[in-house]
Amino acid sequence: MRQIAGLALPALVVLAAEPLYVLVDTAVVGHLGSVPLAALAVGGTVLTLVAWLGTILAYGTTGRAARRFGAGDRAAAVAEGVQASWLALGVGVLVAVGAQVLAEPLARMLAGGESATWQDAASWLRVAALGAPGLMLSVAGNGWLRGIQDTRRPLSYVVAAFALSAVLCPILVYPAGFGLIGSAIANATAQTLAGLLFVRALLAERVDLRPHPAVMTEQLVVGRDLLLRGLAFQACFLSATAVAARFGTATLAAHQIALQLWFFTALILDAVAIAAQSLIGAELGAGRAAEARWLAKRITVIGAVSGLFFALVIGVGARWVPGWFSSDPAVHAKALVAWPWFVAMQPLAGIVFALDGVLIGAGDVRYMRNLTLVATLCGFLPAVWLAYGLNLGLGGIWAGLSLFILIRLVALLARLRSGKWAVVGAQLSRAHATS
Incomplete structure (x- = not known):
């Protein structure tokens, strides 16, 4: 029971992090007016979908890494994390680049005929999507670290990133004068920090960091x-x-x-x-x-x-x-x-x-x-x-x-x-x- 609680409670905090990002952004941006808040809702919906796709990758990585960890091969368990991280980085870069092209049609589709809303949403999404590589690296990192039953580092990384976002968001939105875009900058900066912290965790394991397409293919099947x-x-x-x-x-x-x-x-x-x-x-x-x-x-x-x-x-x-x-x-x-x-x-x-x-x-x-x-x-x-x-x-x-x-x-x-x-x-x- 203690072992289950020891894994479940930190995981709960990590799971709650993404909704908390949205809540903080909503609380700060909401005071700018209804149009910025509606734009945030539209852009946030797209990034929430990206986070959900990343979570699927994390779940598959956890099971694969846990089997190797249970067999006494920690290096092989971490190697699953390396390949998952390469996949995550690739998907994150595609999202970041794709958002620069597709942000406007996506925002227009979700926002309907409200031109002010979809224009603001597209601008927010283009900036916030720059944090997608960090976001995807974070969820992959959560996957392999849970597999080796290490919940302390994911918890500390996610809390650090959330704290940075919570501090930066109101500063960039109001005193710095960036308005709605300040929220996107804070979001992308925090997600990038989290991704770099998970990359540092991989580097600390001193394992082979080369990509192996065969392993990545197996992960994609799962x-x-x-x-x-x-x-x-x-x-x-x-x-x-x-x-x-x-x-x-x-x-x-x-x-x-x-x-x-x-x-x-x-x-x-x-x-x-x-x-x-x-x-x-x-x-x-x-x-x-x-x-x-x-x-x-x-x-x-x-x-x-x-x-x-x-x-x-x-x-x-x-x-x-x-x-x-x-x-x-x-x-x-x-x-x-x-x-x-x-x-x-x-x-x-x-x-x-x-x-x-x-x-x-x-x-x-x-x-x-x-x-x-x-x-x-x-x-x-x-x-x-x-x-x-x-x-x-x-x-x-x-x-x-x-x-x-x-x-x-x-x-x-x-x-x-x-x-x-x-x-x-x-x-x-x-x-x-x-x-």
């Missing part, structure tokens, strides 16, 4: 499966929002409240999953399948208990929490329709997120990809559009989300019980990779 899984998630959330919008403004606002709280609890529960990735990968890499299965059951219980705790807190707060986000009685009434589903999902989601971490750590990502696609195409999407067709409102939407979680829960528990995921060795066999 990343591909996790990407497809992530796209299925995005399809669910975008469809839920689209259907909620068709039920009216109050329903959409209430859905936004519940959904953002759902993302917040998922962020916290995901810290347990990150600890699971590192510990399970290490156990299997060391050839200890029985210990990995025992640890997986323990992590499942921790996920369930964490979910029950959130269910209790959210259930008790039903009367007050919606009022923190809106003073409209109609929105409160609609939020209370979603609330029972939101509460009931928490214990199930706690188990699902924990088992996600177990299977990612085991490298069983193809099974996870297929399961998520099935749960999306055969569960959530038919349910949510049926809710629209039958005019079931917000309750129908959240029933669909609950079905999505339930399908995944049943299949993940079946996979856990089968033991097929617990393949030992420093590397995954081809048979397991295609199972």
